[in-house]
Amino acid sequence: MALDTLYSATLRPHRMFSPLSVNEFDQLLQHAKIVSLSKGEHLFTQGDPAHNFYFIVSGQVKLFRLLKDGSEKIIQIMNKDEPFAHAVMFKKQKTFPVCTQAIAATELISIRNQDYIDLIKTNSDIALELLGSMSANMNNLIQEIEILSLKSSTTKVVQYLQTLMADKSPLNSTFALPAAKHMIASMLAIQPETLSRIFYRLQKKGLIQVDGADITILSPEEFKLHS
Amino acid sequence: MALDTLYSATLRPHRMFSPLSVNEFDQLLQHAKIVSLSKGEHLFTQGDPAHNFYFIVSGQVKLFRLLKDGSEKIIQIMNKDEPFAHAVMFKKQKTFPVCTQAIAATELISIRNQDYIDLIKTNSDIALELLGSMSANMNNLIQEIEILSLKSSTTKVVQYLQTLMADKSPLNSTFALPAAKHMIASMLAIQPETLSRIFYRLQKKGLIQVDGADITILSPEEFKLHS
DNA sequence: CCTAGCAATTGATATGGATCAATTGTGTTT
DNA sequence: AAACACAATTGATCCATATCAATTGCTAGG
16 A cells, blocks of 8 residues: 555654655655554564564554463553564564564554665664664663562552553553553563452552553552552 | 773774774774773662763673662673663663672773764764664563563573573583572572572483583473473 | 681472452444 | 453462571682
8 A cells, every 4th residue: 555645744753754854754655555454463473584664653563472381471562653673673683573463453654674774874863863762662671671570469560550650741640551451461471360459459458540441540659669 | 091902902893883983983982981890899870870881891790770679680791892881872861770780890991972972973884783782682681571471480590591502602502600690590580599499400300400600401402391 | 728708508488479260341243 | 232252350279489597608808
């Protein structure tokens, strides 16, 4: 499918593309493609050779590792207006390190790695923005590592909810979970049953309020003490 | 201390510097400094403003997160000829996300972020190499996340040993642990006692041989089945 | 060479969360 | 609107690993 102005307009404001000149941007879109995924559809699997990276126009995608026991560990949930797999093009082995599956009907823009690399060679601003984006990604991964290293599951959940709250601006004590609860459980490496019980206990203590996917932190001060 | 040719020679071959011209390299070294740390000495703490990144000439350094309960979680052990904290200069908040401590007598070269960024702006090859280096770092973090998400501690250890073995080239079934056992335990987010018992059990089963820090994988095929 | 301090091991116990199982809730499709 | 598939919750049980405690081993510094 051709890439009309509607789609390219969502791409343009993102830091990975905003420093490009009109010509450079057009050049990049020459070989860009729209990819439509229905809910549950897989985009790529870990180990697949990577020739493109992606930008989410609408919908939601999960990135996960396939474990040897057949289960999956969700690494990250990607949302509208976010790029993903853009770090892969710089690996020596140009293969995806994770699997991707749409968790809702999703529209992506697929961009050729080589085209973007060509722009980096001539536009240093784009390189700096990309480095900034990847640096932010690394921070997220380090945060995730810290959460996974906590011994108590309750602490994991509390700390995770705090990162969600911190991401919101302005700081709001009510927010929605970014995905279904069993996916949150997978990100925290706990069982869905355990997550359900932890939510129950935190509610009983009057620390949070859970209404479906909506969480309210009732007592932020006391809440922190659990993390 | 001034940066003599001996030190700069260790820097030169690394991918982050090799594409630089002689002039560019000299320019970078203008403000570079040698930092000597004795064992146990701290270099920086998470939250500190970052103006420099580092390259290890000799010795060993641990990067860790300080947890709210006062304990620490080791994220990575860095060795001779490796750079670290070079992703921090591209964060919006230019603060270190981790703490650093020398775990042996260590000599570092400290390089000013701004000087390196200046080179990126004019030398696209250096940008591409840096992107490659950061991409490799992200892969390591994803591998670490996968290990931390495993439920069984034995599986964590087995999978960790496999990554160590895979890093060696040529593939050798004997290798040394990169740090003291209690630090390995911290990286895997298990207790030292548990690690000790797991090593004992794996030895009893005839799968590995442990001699101090030296590990031998006796039965690689059967070994894999435990991961 | 001896000693102090830290690392590693070994043992005993308690418990948090995984697992198994069943029920209830929710939303999507026809 | 009914029915189905999947998500979430709730309950009961069990086991792996944290924790506490003590001993042994190692290594670096005086």
